[in-house]
Amino acid sequence: MFTIGDFAHLGRVSVRMLRHYDAVGLLPPAHVDPGSGYRFYTAAQLHRLNRLVALKDLGLTLEQVRVMLDEELSVEQLHGMLSLRRAELRQQIVADSARLRRVEARLRAIEKEGAMPADDVVVKPVPSARIARLTATAASYGPEDIGPVIQPLYPELLSRVERAGVPITGYGIATYEPAESDAVLVRAGVTVSVDPSDAYDFEVVDLPALAQAATIVHRGLMDDVDATxxxxxxxxxxxxxxxxxxxxxxxxxxxxxxxxxxxxxxxLEIVKP
Structure with a gap:
């Protein structure tokens, strides 16, 4: 048998938590010395402790953990639950990392307020451009919604254009249009010089010319475009x-x-009011 301290080390939990699990009846010691009151545990109890901690980390309450432990989940059932939770946690990490990048970008924009001269703007007409494009819908124009939509569109578009044997003759051009409510149509395009055809698994369209546009060059990631x-x-x-x-x-x-x-x-197309 193991003392509560040694068992805590083996199970990688605190002595305090073991005492708590004993108090609530989740993991009583195998033996309590009647004279000293010392708690002793067996190696076999590590199996229950591992399941207890795993289920608690799934977000279950201790009462829910008790029920599931008493049901004696199989290794396969527990593995499936933990795998699902692992996938959820990874998705949360990705989402939180993206949120952190957006916060940092906003902070950089705040730090640059007034530092980027507005005379970097050039007013010019923008000619029409023929592009191959794919379209998807984002929930809003916010970076948290636009980024996950447009980022996979370009690799897919370039792959389709290459398969079709269509040469790219100029730059990539992304455009946006309002959809229902706050939604936005995200259109990822590349400049081409072919005629529209139903044989393509992408659109070939002409972007209209802009009689007058305020243009400005942004350098770096589009995550940092706020200051521009x-x-x-x-x-x-x-x-x-x-x-x-x-x-x-x-x-x-x-x-x-x-x-x-x-x-x-x-x-940005501009007009006089």
Missing amino acids: YQAVATWIEANGYRQNGFAREVYLNYGDGDPADWVTELQ
């Missing part, structure tokens, strides 16, 4: 214009090499 948007918004307001629709994103150099060197041009 603030600069162009300041310019639009200061010069008495109104923005017409979402910005186009023209990826002049994106996805290769050092992210600090990536270059995206934002093109």
Whole structure:
């Protein structure tokens, strides 16, 4: 038999937790010395302790754990439950990591307030462009919804364009359109010079020309685009214009090499009110 301290070490729990599990009847010691009151455990009790801790880490209450332990779950059942929980935790880690990146991006934008000159904005006409594109829907225009939608669209689009033998003749261009409620149509495109055809498993369309657009170059990850948007918004307001629709994103150099060197041009159609 093992003392409570040794058993705690073997089971990788605290003595305090073992005493608590004893008090609530989840894991009583195998033997209690009548004279000293010392608790003693057997190696076989590690099986119950392992299941107890695993079930508790699934988020079950101790009462729920008690019921499941008394049902004597098989190794296969417990493995299935733990595997499911592992997948959920991994998804949560991915979501939390993305949320942390967004918070950090907003903080960087706040730190740059007023530091990025609005005179970096260039007003110019934007010619029509023929693009191959795929479309998906995001729940909103927020980065937490746009990113997971547009990121897989481009590899899929490039794969389909390559399979079709269609040469890419220019930059990637992403556009956005409002859908129902807060939803947004996300359109990932690349410049091509072929005619539309039903033989393709992607659209070939002509983006309309913009008579006048406020354009600004953003350098780095699109996660950090907030400060650039603030600069162009300041310019639009200061010069008495109104923005017409979402910005186009023209990826002049994106996805290769050092992210600090990536270059995206934002093109916002502007009109006088």
